[in-house]
Structures are given as C-alpha cells and as structure tokens.
Amino acid sequence: MRLGAIEAGGTKFVCGIGDETGQVSEQLRIPTTTPAVTLAAVVDFFQEHPVDAIGIGSFGPIGVNPQHRDFGYITQTPKAGWENVNFLGYMRTHLNIPIYWTTDVNVAAYGEYRLGAAKNVENLVYFTVGTGIGAGVIYQGHFLQGFNHLEAGHIFVNHRPDDDFAGVCPYHGDCLEGLASGPALEQRFGQPAQALAANPVVWELEADYIAQACVNYTLSYSPDRIVIGGGVMHQEQLFPLIRQAFKSQLAGYTTTPELNSYIQRIALNDDAGLTGCLLLAKDLIDSGQTVGA
Amino acid sequence: MRLGAIEAGGTKFVCGIGDETGQVSEQLRIPTTTPAVTLAAVVDFFQEHPVDAIGIGSFGPIGVNPQHRDFGYITQTPKAGWENVNFLGYMRTHLNIPIYWTTDVNVAAYGEYRLGAAKNVENLVYFTVGTGIGAGVIYQGHFLQGFNHLEAGHIFVNHRPDDDFAGVCPYHGDCLEGLASGPALEQRFGQPAQALAANPVVWELEADYIAQACVNYTLSYSPDRIVIGGGVMHQEQLFPLIRQAFKSQLAGYTTTPELNSYIQRIALNDDAGLTGCLLLAKDLIDSGQTVGA
Numbered sequence: 001m002r003l004g005a006i007e008a009g010g011t012k013f014v015c016g017i018g019d020e021t022g023q024v025s026e027q028l029r030i031p032t033t034t035p036a037v038t039l040a041a042v043v044d045f046f047q048e049h050p051v052d053a054i055g056i057g058s059f060g061p062i063g064v065n066p067q068h069r070d071f072g073y074i075t076q077t078p079k080a081g082w083e084n085v086n087f088l089g090y091m092r093t094h095l096n097i098p099i100y101w102t103t104d105v106n107v108a109a110y111g112e113y114r115l116g117a118a119k120n121v122e123n124l125v126y127f128t129v130g131t132g133i134g135a136g137v138i139y140q141g142h143f144l145q146g147f148n149h150l151e152a153g154h155i156f157v158n159h160r161p162d163d164d165f166a167g168v169c170p171y172h173g174d175c176l177e178g179l180a181s182g183p184a185l186e187q188r189f190g191q192p193a194q195a196l197a198a199n200p201v202v203w204e205l206e207a208d209y210i211a212q213a214c215v216n217y218t219l220s221y222s223p224d225r226i227v228i229g230g231g232v233m234h235q236e237q238l239f240p241l242i243r244q245a246f247k248s249q250l251a252g253y254t255t256t257p258e259l260n261s262y263i264q265r266i267a268l269n270d271d272a273g274l275t276g277c278l279l280l281a282k283d284l285i286d287s288g289q290t291v292g293a
Numbered sequence: 294m295r296l297g298a299i300e301a302g303g304t305k306f307v308c309g310i311g312d313e314t315g316q317v318s319e320q321l322r323i324p325t326t327t328p329a330v331t332l333a334a335v336v337d338f339f340q341e342h343p344v345d346a347i348g349i350g351s352f353g354p355i356g357v358n359p360q361h362r363d364f365g366y367i368t369q370t371p372k373a374g375w376e377n378v379n380f381l382g383y384m385r386t387h388l389n390i391p392i393y394w395t396t397d398v399n400v401a402a403y404g405e406y407r408l409g410a411a412k413n414v415e416n417l418v419y420f421t422v423g424t425g426i427g428a429g430v431i432y433q434g435h436f437l438q439g440f441n442h443l444e445a446g447h448i449f450v451n452h453r454p455d456d457d458f459a460g461v462c463p464y465h466g467d468c469l470e471g472l473a474s475g476p477a478l479e480q481r482f483g484q485p486a487q488a489l490a491a492n493p494v495v496w497e498l499e500a501d502y503i504a505q506a507c508v509n510y511t512l513s514y515s516p517d518r519i520v521i522g523g524g525v526m527h528q529e530q531l532f533p534l535i536r537q538a539f540k541s542q543l544a545g546y547t548t549t550p551e552l553n554s555y556i557q558r559i560a561l562n563d564d565a566g567l568t569g570c571l572l573l574a575k576d577l578i579d580s581g582q583t584v585g586a
C-alpha cells in the first residue's frame with residue numbers, strides 16, 4: 001500500500017510517500033509561498049507519485065469540524081495570503097483519494113501515539129515547545145476536538161511574581177506560549193534559547209511553566225502519558241526539573257503513572273509528523289470513508 | 294420503570310426514587326456519619342423501595358477507572374473515616390441491580406446535559422463554584438476521564454498581580470479553587486460571599502478568575518457550551534461580567550458559539566444531580582451492563 005503524507009508548515013510543506021508501517025521512502029520539501037503555487041506543487045508531486053490515501057497535518061488555525069462552513073480551510077492565520085484557504089477542498093478536487101485532515105501538532109501526536117513515546121497507552125497529551133506552543137490530545141484513539149480543534153498551548157498559567165517579563169503572545173501576552181515558548185526565552189534573557197543552555201535560572205523558570213502546563217493537562221484530561229517535543233525541549237536537563245516541579249505543584253492532588261514514564265520526551269523526533277500522516281491515511285482507508293478529521 | 298439516585302455528599306446523602314424522565318417522586322436525606330452507618334441506611338432505603346437500577350454521584354476523589362484496584366472506592370478524601378471505602382462494592386453486594394458510578398459533579402453535569410441548560414449540545418463543560426470548584430466534561434455523550442476522573446477545578450490560572458490574597462486551596466494555595474471558591478471570597482473580603490453582593494470590586498475580580506477558567510476550558514476542550522452552577526453563581530450579575538472578561542481574555546484566538554448561549558447558568562438548580570443519576574441508571578439498563586462508570 002502506498003500512502004501519502006503532507007506536513008504543511010508556515011515556512012515549508014513536506015510531502016512524503018510511505019507505507020502502512022509509517023516508513024517514509026521519499027520526500028519533497030516545498031517552500032510555503034502563495035497557496036496557488038504551493039498547493040499546485042503538492043498536487044503535482046502526488047500526481048507523479050500516486051498513493052492510495054493521504055494524511056495532512058496543517059498549520060492553522062484550521063477548520064476541523066465537518067458541521068462548519070470552514071471545514072477543510074486554513075482559517076484566520078496571521079500567515080499572509082493563507083487566510084480562508086480551502087486546502088482540503090483543493091486537494092480533494094485534484095486528487096480523487098481518501099484524505100485525512102488535522103493539525104500539524106495532531107499528526108505528530110499520532111506518530112508518537114502509535115510508534116513513539118506513547119505506544120501502548122490509551123490517552124495521550126502531546127505538546128511542543130518551539131516557536132509556539134501547540135498541544136494535541138488523543139483520547140481513546142481519536143483526537144479530542146469539538147467546536148474547533150484544541151488550542152491548549154495558549155492556556156493561562158500562574159505568571160510567577162518574580163518573573164516580570166510581559167510575555168510574547170500577540171493575543172494574550174502572558175499565556176503559556178507567551179511565557180514559555182522559544183521566543184519568550186529569547187526576549188526575556190536576550191539570547192536565543194540554545195545559547196542559554198548553561199544558565200540554570202533559565203531552565204528552572206522554564207520548567208516551572210512547563211510543569212504548570214503538565215499539571216493543568218493532568219487535571220483536565222487525566223491522560224496516561226504526556227509527551228513533549230519542540231526545539232526548546234532539546235535541553236534535556238529540563239525533564240528532571242519539570243518532573244520535580246510537577247510533583248511539587250500537583251501536591252498529590254490526583255495520581256498519575258510513575259513520573260519518569262508519565263512525562264517523556266518525544267521519541268520519533270522530526271519523523272513524528274510524517275509518520276502520523278501515513279498512519280492516519282491508513283486508518284482512513286480502513287474506515288471506508290473518503291474524508292476524515 | 295423505577296430508578297434510583299444517590300447523591301453522596303460530605304455532609305448528607307440524598308437518595309431518590311424516580312423514573313426514566315428524570316422526575317423524582319420520593320427522596321430521603323441521610324446525614325453523612327460513618328460509612329458503616331450511612332451506607333447501611335442507603336441500602337435499607339433501596340431494599341424498602343426496590344428499583345431497577347441506580348445512578349450514584351459521589352463526593353471524592355473516587356476511583357472511576359475499572360482497570361484500577363480502587364475502582365468503586367472513595368479514595369484519598371480528607372473526610373474522616375471515608376478514605377478507601379469501597380462504596381460501589383458495598384452497594385453491589387447488597388443490591389443486585391445495575392449501578393452507575395461517577396462523581397457528584399458529573400451527575401449534575403449529566404442532568405444539565407440531558408434536560409437542563411445544555412440539552413441539544415454535543416460537548417459540555419460544567420462547573421460549580423461553591424465551597425470548592427468542581428468540573429465535569431461530557432464529550433460526545435460520555436464523561437471525559439482517563440487514568441482518573443478530572444479535577445479541573447484545581448487548574449492554575451493567572452493570579453492577578455493586584456490580588457495579594459494567597460488562596461485557600463490546602464493543596465495548591467492559589468489554584469482556581471484557591472482563588473475563586475466561596476471560601477476564597479469569604480477569607481479575602483472578610484464576609485461570606487452572599488454578604489458581598491453589593492461590592493462591585495468583588496465581582497469584577499471573581500469574574501476575571503471564572504473567565505480565565507472558561508478560557509482554559511475553551512482552549513482545552515472546545516466545547517459547545519459551558520454551564521456554571523454552585524452557590525457563588527447565585528450572584529447573577531457575574532454572568533455578563535464573565536462573558537465580557539472571557540471575550541477580552543480569549544482575544545479572538547479561537548471561535549465559540551455566541552457568548553450568551555455559550556456561557557450559561559445551570560437550569561435545573563438543586564435537581565440536576567438526582568436527575569442526572571436517574572438518567573444514568575436508565576442508560577446503564579439500556580446498555581445491558583451491570584456496572585458503569
């Protein structure tokens with residue numbers, strides 16, 4: 001079975017061909033320019049490399065609720081030219097195969113859920129701390145979503161009184177993303193996050209906010225595992241600090257699996273997204289549907 | 294069909310008899326003393342008033358995961374004498390009928406979902422602001438839960454810099470419950486919440502925290518509706534303040550249904566819990582199972 005994957009990002013699209021084991025055999029990177037040019041290049045690729053189904057993980061926000069008019073669209077994105085673009089509709093017009101449609105963070109979550117750091121668990125919270133903070137929740141095998149997809153990277157947490165940084169989120173200022181994303185570290189401490197590796201003050205503060213996110217997700221979903229990815233999490237010293245802060249913040253209020261397994265680093269790294277797309281494409285074929293979300 | 298309901302609280306148990314429309318025809322209040330005495334009185338009531346199934350909504354924390362040893366138990370409650378009590382097991386030993394088992398907040402959520410302020414919606418967040426703050430989420434008709442039941446009344450929110458109150462949560466200090474429950478208002482302002490009705494400073498601050506909870510729930514679940522109950526919400530002037538603060542805090546980051554329908558007051562009031570128990574008992578019979586959670 002030949003399956004297709006599209007990881008649609010704000011700077012590049014990655015198209016992949018692979019199989020139902022999640023192995024990618026071929027890929028193409030396409031710069032994200034205008035929808036007309038970029039989407040046409042994606043269609044060209046899959047016309048030259050026919051597949052039985054495609055999984056798409058797109059930057060957003062996107063419409064994932066089949067009952068809404070914006071289903072299949074990239075909606076109010078700040079990315080110039082991409083607002084209200086019917087991405088899924090364009091693909092379905094040009095490629096007559098089943099297509100699964102979800103967010104970029106969800107496809108990576110699904111890769112980790114099936115083949116990475118969360119295989120063998122039922123309920124997963126996955127989040128990524130990079131340029132932004134994005135979260136995806138898999139509940140009993142399916143993405144948790146409702147009126148819209150989740151945006152749980154922007155929850156409010158307790159802005160520490162000893163942290164007078166205002167936060168970088170253009171919408172909320174000091175939401176989680178505003179306080180703890182890579183750009184928040186860079187603006188607060190004056191250097192890119194990777195250059196701050198040796199400063200323990202940085203990682204104690206960062207671990208506090210990420211732990212608060214883990215506490216809120218624990219209380220809100222009671223998952224079996226929390227997997228964290230994204231550029232900032234290359235600082236592996238964060239993990240013990242996060243687990244320690246999590247334990248002290250949660251204060252025994254509810255139980256979780258043992259913390260070394262409960263809070264883990266991503267295992268598939270850069271492959272999580274494409275792998276997730278391939279497996280979602282396969283699931284869609286198995287479901288007998290032509291479109292999924 | 295005769296159905297039973299048990300609302301098990303820390304000060305009293307309310308047992309009810311009713312039918313599949315959720316109408317209660319008879320009830321008995323039993324003070325919460327020791328498990329031996331209180332649970333025996335509950336069993337006596339249902340032996341004198343036989344029913345086809347019972348729904349239980351219990352104070353907690355309780356074990357709701359059938360894969361855990363504490364399933365059916367009241368677990369680490371601070372209520373003296375009630376820790377590690379096998380409530381469901383006791384009922385099943387003495388009453389040979391199907392029994393549905395969940396939290397006190399979940400049964401009220403279910404009552405509102407089926408017959409109250411959230412009928413006709415698919416996904417509901419319900420929370421109650423009283424002595425504590427408890428939340429229940431109904432996702433596609435079922436309670437959202439995982440390793441344990443949710444405890445989303447204790448999430449962290451942004452403790453306002455102009456609010457120097459330390460918070461009353463014995464576990465977390467200034468979590469949502471610690472900052473915005475009835476006792477938090479009473480300790481912060483020196484009078485019981487109902488006596489503060491005329492002070493606008495109180496309700497502006499309270500609305501800010503409740504709105505932050507609504508923002509976090511919106512970003513974390515994207516529900517169709519948020520219904521709020523509990524003693525503090527008798528202050529109906531809170532609702533417009535909450536909607537206004539919610540709008541400004543969310544800052545358009547995701548869309549929701551129109552706010553007057555999205556954020557609503559509970560409709561069934563004190564009946565929500567017993568009604569929910571009866572309907573859950575009926576659903577359990579329909580499912581053909583003897584125990585549900």
Ligand SMILES: Nc1ncnc2c1ncn2[C@@H]1O[C@H](COP(=O)(O)OP(=O)(O)O)[C@@H](O)[C@H]1O
Nearest residue numbers: 130131132182183192193194230231232234235
């Ligand atoms: N080794 C590192 N240590 C700490 N921060 C890093 C590291 N590598 C990248 N980052 C930070 O991660 C952010 C980029 O996140 P990344 O997940 O790589 O990309 P994106 O979120 O744009 O997909 C930047 O803010 C960068 O400073």
Ligand SMILES: Nc1ncnc2c1ncn2[C@@H]1O[C@H](COP(=O)(O)OP(=O)(O)O)[C@@H](O)[C@H]1O
Nearest residue numbers: 423424425475476485486487523524525527528
């Ligand atoms: N009319 C009211 N206005 C404001 N606060 C109230 C009102 N009635 C009760 N409360 C507060 O609600 C809390 C009790 O919550 P309630 O939901 O009635 O009970 P419980 O949470 O114990 O089941 C107390 O802190 C009380 O001060």
Ligand SMILES: [Zn+2]
Nearest residue numbers: 154169172175
């Ligand atoms: Zn934000």
Ligand SMILES: [Zn+2]
Nearest residue numbers: 447462465468
């Ligand atoms: Zn708390």
